[in-house]
Amino acid sequence: MRTGRPLTALTLKSEEKAKLELMARRPKTDQRLAQRARIVLGCASGLTNRAVATKLGVTKQTVGKWRRRFLAEGLQALGDAPRSGQPRKLTDDKVEEVITRTLETRPPQATHWSTRTMAAASGLNQNAIMRIWRAFGLKPHLQENFKLPTDPFFIEKGLCASSSAKGMGQEGEAGCGIKVLKGEEARRRDGGRV
Numbered sequence: 001m002r003t004g005r006p007l008t009a010l011t012l013k014s015e016e017k018a019k020l021e022l023m024a025r026r027p028k029t030d031q032r033l034a035q036r037a038r039i040v041l042g043c044a045s046g047l048t049n050r051a052v053a054t055k056l057g058v059t060k061q062t063v064g065k066w067r068r069r070f071l072a073e074g075l076q077a078l079g080d081a082p083r084s085g086q087p088r089k090l091t092d093d094k095v096e097e098v099i100t101r102t103l104e105t106r107p108p109q110a111t112h113w114s115t116r117t118m119a120a121a122s123g124l125n126q127n128a129i130m131r132i133w134r135a136f137g138l139k140p141h142l143q144e145n146f147k148l149p150t151d152p153f154f155i156e157k158g159l160c161a162s163s164s165a166k167g168m169g170q171e172g173e174a175g176c177g178i179k180v181l182k183g184e185e186a187r188r189r190d191g192g193r194v
Helices: 013-026 029-044 050-054 060-078 092-104 117-124 124-136 154-166 183-190
Strands: none
Touching: 013 060, 013 117, 013 124, 029 050, 029 060, 060 092, 117 124, 124 154
16 A cells, blocks of 8 residues: 555646657757656656656656646746846846947947947946857957058058168159159050050
8 A cells, every 4th residue: 555645647648748758858958858858757657756766866856846847837847947046137138239239330439349448338347248249259359351441542651661661762663662664664564555
């Protein structure tokens, strides 16, 4: 004769059983969730809490807890309950705002956002900005493509700087290292089109 509290029979619908078996077998499932699914499947097969605990290597209290939760709430009960503690201060809207601002705008008087400038602009602290950027893989200081400068005299400045460094500027050359072709030499180079 069995002693103790009587167990409530745990019966599964076919779709619940299929979901639980999938969760228990799939390698990508969180292993805590897979273990809970195996516990419920063991209980549904008619085994006692002690038999399921021995078979799965858990305590009988753990089996009883997940049996009760499943009977009360169904499949949703197998997930983790909300934890106690201070709620999040950084809302999803604020995270989205920081990401959008990072990707779509530039700070005034700068080429890219730094954690300090973004923190000042968004009202968050620098560590929060670093955590958001790290979570989304954002690196505003690294450019993926080359951007042409907006200076209209960029090439001339570059040529002048390189020619002065190389000591150019002799006769037959322009002051910035550009060789000036004259007469016959110019015709030969351009195929007689001068």
